[in-house]
Amino acid sequence: MISLRSVTKSYATGNGSAPVLRDIDLDVAAGELVAIVGPSGSGKTTLMNIMGCLDQPSGGSYRFDGVDVSTLSDREVSRIRNEKIGFVFQLFHLLPHLTVRDNVLLPLLYAPRYPDDAARRADELLDLVGLAERKTYVPGQLSGGQQQRVSIARALINRPRVVLADEPTGNLDSESGGSILALFHELNELGHTIILVTHSEATAAIARRTVEIVDGRIRADEARS
Numbered sequence: 001m002i003s004l005r006s007v008t009k010s011y012a013t014g015n016g017s018a019p020v021l022r023d024i025d026l027d028v029a030a031g032e033l034v035a036i037v038g039p040s041g042s043g044k045t046t047l048m049n050i051m052g053c054l055d056q057p058s059g060g061s062y063r064f065d066g067v068d069v070s071t072l073s074d075r076e077v078s079r080i081r082n083e084k085i086g087f088v089f090q091l092f093h094l095l096p097h098l099t100v101r102d103n104v105l106l107p108l109l110y111a112p113r114y115p116d117d118a119a120r121r122a123d124e125l126l127d128l129v130g131l132a133e134r135k136t137y138v139p140g141q142l143s144g145g146q147q148q149r150v151s152i153a154r155a156l157i158n159r160p161r162v163v164l165a166d167e168p169t170g171n172l173d174s175e176s177g178g179s180i181l182a183l184f185h186e187l188n189e190l191g192h193t194i195i196l197v198t199h200s201e202a203t204a205a206i207a208r209r210t211v212e213i214v215d216g217r218i219r220a221d222e223a224r225s
Contacts, residue, residue, distance in 0.1 A: 001161060001193060002028040002051055007060035009046055009216075020046045022216040024060070028195060030161070033188040035196045035207035043216040045166060048197045052164045053081040065161060082110050086155030086163040090170040092147040094139040100126065101135040104154045118157075125153035129183060145176030152183060162193040169203055181206050 009021040020043045028034055028051075038044045049055040050062060053069060062069045064080060072080070094103045104122040126135050129149040131142075139147050148168060155163050165184070169177030185206050188194050196203055204210050212220040 001030045001065055002026070002195075003061075003063040004050070004057075005061045007047075007050065007057045007062060009043070009050065009055070010058045020216050021050075021057070024216075024218060026211065026218065026221075028162070028193070030193050031188075031191060032209060033184070033194045033196075033207050034209045034211060035198060035204035036211045036213060037198055037204045038213035039199060042213045044197050044199075044213050047213065048164055048166055048195070051162075051195065052085050052087060053077050082107060083158050084161040086158065086160035088148070088151050088155050088163060088165040088168045090167040092139070092144075092151045092171075094147055094150060096139050098138065099135065100131060100137050100139070100142070100150050103139065103150055104157055106154060107158050122153070122157060125156050126150075128156075129153045143176065144172050145179055148172060148176070148180050149183065152180075152187075156187075156192070162195060163187070164195050164197070166197045167199070167203075168196065169198075169200065177202070 004024050004026045007021055007024040008019065010017040010019045024047065036044045036047060046055065050057055053064070056070070065084065069077060069080070095106070101119070101122050104125060105118055108118050123132065123135060126132050129152055131146060131149055131153070134142065134146065139150070142150070169180050172180065181203060184194055184196065196207060198204055209223045210220070211218060
């Protein structure tokens with residue numbers, strides 16, 4: 001599903017450019033649960049942004065679902081980002097004035113069509129993440145862990161090919177974080193492809209495969225049975 005070859009990324013500075021990613025080769029197959037780990041500044045979030053079509057590599061190639069992303073128009077890339085990729089961030093990014101259900105429905109407003117069964121699907125996802133009884137609440141009435149569950153349901157509303165999660169438990173206490181990790185594991189068991197970007201050993205421990213990045217390079221890529 002995801003294939004990067006010799007991917008590099010540099011950012012302009014006053015003295016030239018600063019490399020962030022160096023010669024990244026990485027494949028992720030459908031159905032995998034992968035943790036990308038590394039210290040702060042290692043390049044893991046930049047890598048996630050490239051995989052999520054939020055940023056472009058400076059060099060190398062990135063293929064998503066068999067398509068070279070560099071050959072696509074901005075509109076086509078936006079469509080991939082909206083319809084085929086779900087995002088979960090450390091900050092929940094929920095709109096405070098909207099209900100839980102309406103927050104889950106938000107990505108569909110930017111899709112080419114708004115399906116007739118959208119509300120039903122939102123309710124099904126809220127049931128999946130354990131928030132069926134709180135669909136009419138607003139985010140301020142929820143705990144941090146519950147808000148993150150809403151953002152996970154929102155990430156799934158468009159039936160994405162892959163879910164990218166950047167430090168999804170970073171703003172949660174250990175109990176709430178543990179419940180979110182259990183939910184990701186359950187979603188993977190249901191067939192969702194999930195990539196977790198984290199510096200947390202506890203978060204990485206739920207993955208069947210761990211990719212370690214140090215100084216912009218992949219230092220290790222290990223699968224667990």
